[in-house]
Amino acid sequence: MKLTILGCYAATPRTFTNPTSQILEIKNRLFLIDCGEGTQVQLRRNKIKFSKINHIFISHLHGDHFFGLIGLISTFSLLNRTTDLHVHGPKGIKEIIMLQLRLSNSWTNYDLFFHELDSKESEIIFEDDKVTVKTIPLKHRVYTNGFLFEEKIGERKLNLDAVQNYEIDSCYYQKIKNGKDITLEDGKIIENEQLSFDPIPAKSYAFCSDTVYHEDVITIIKNADVLYHEATFLDSEENLASKTLHCTAKQAATIALKSNVKQLILGHYSTRYENIEMFKEEAITIFPEILLADDGKSFEF
Template sequence: MKLTILGCYAATPRTFTNPTSQILEIKNRLFLIDCGEGTQVQLRKNKIRFSKINHIFISHLHGDHFFGLVGLVSTFTLLNRTTDLHIYGPKGIKEIIKLQLRLSNSWTNYGLFFHELESLESEIVYEDEKVRVQTIPLKHRVYTNGFLFQEKIGERKLNLDAVQNYEINSCYYQKIKNGKDITLEDGRVIENDKLTFDPIPTKSYAFCSDTVYHEAIIPIIAKSTVLYHESTFLQSEENLAKKTLHCTAKEAATIALKANVGQLILGHYSTRYEKIELFKDEAETVFSEVLLADDGKSFEF
């Protein structure tokens, strides 16, 4: 599982920082999460192939999280894209993007599908044989979701020594890897756990931006391998965080601690602060496994 941060700062872009956008690679799938201004340039800088992006998840309709979307959609057309593109985001995103395409006479030459979200409860929005994505309802000034990306449990691993010891024909190997017991010719039933090892442990990634401190998300993100949580402010600006429905680094760490996640990545920093290391220092007073997002930075788990 690999996470590439394209942008992780709040509010307006600067010459050296970009608003929210990131790429998650999981089980050979590539997902774009949010699409602030400058996303195309950051994709180029980080050598991420545009053609691999087939699913885009937009958390909410504040500009620093989606103003780069119509440009990316249009560039796909200029690149002669033919593969379908799926966009998941709040109700209204289809109207916004289609209006811009219509007025600029820039219709796509590929299938463009919108999956508009409006539920206040967590729901599965994408699923295939290897990955499941569900929403994390957040609490912000407009309707907002985070997204939980989960690997599905894979096949069990053959214990070849045990299989050969019982002289089991190879035609049954797939059945065994699927978790089935095997009945031998003499009638003995060999339980699956005697023939296999546990599958590789699954990983999960929870993306939470933007939100006020919101403990309702804890059961959804519990025990996630990695949690990315907004930390717009430091605790010294706690009142401003509450007023704007954002979080402090300490509050993000508290969520990570209560959810018992493996790693916390902080991001969505207010540009009022000169050093993002201050966020890590504050969060580590509550939770020890803290990493800092920064534009162009990649994490592998």
């Protein structure tokens, strides 16, 4: 599981900082989460293949989280994309994008699908044989979701020494990987645990975009391997955080602690602060495993 931060600052792009956008690579899937202004430039800068992005998840309709979407969609056409593109986001995202395409007479040469969200309850919005994605309802000034990405448990691993010791034919290997016991020709049953090892533990990543301190998320993200949580302000601006429905670094750390996650990544910093290390210094007093997002930084888990 690899996370690449394309942008992690609040409000507006600046010379050396970008608004929210990130790429999650999980089980060989590449998901784009939010698409702030400048996302496609950051994709090129970080050498991420545009063609591998088939699903985009937009948390909410504030500009610093989706103003880069129309540009990326248009660039896909210029690159002669033919693969389907799926956009998952709040109700209204289709109207916004289609209006821009219609008035500019710029239609895509690939199929563009919108999956609009309006539920205030957590729901599964994407699932295939390896990954499940569900929403994390948040509390902000507009309808907002975070997203929980969960790997599905993979196949068991063959214990080749044991398999060869019992002279089991290779045609039964997949059955063993699927967790089944094997019956030998003499009728003896060999339990699967003797023939295979447990699969690699499934990982999970929780993305909590703009939100006020909101403990309702805890039951959804409980025990996640990694939590990215907005930390727009420091504790000294807690009143401003409450007024604008954002979080402080301490509040993000408290959510991480109560959710029993393994690691917390802070991001969505207000550009009023000159040194993001202050966010870690504040959060680590509550929760020990703190990482700081920054543009262009990658994390492998």
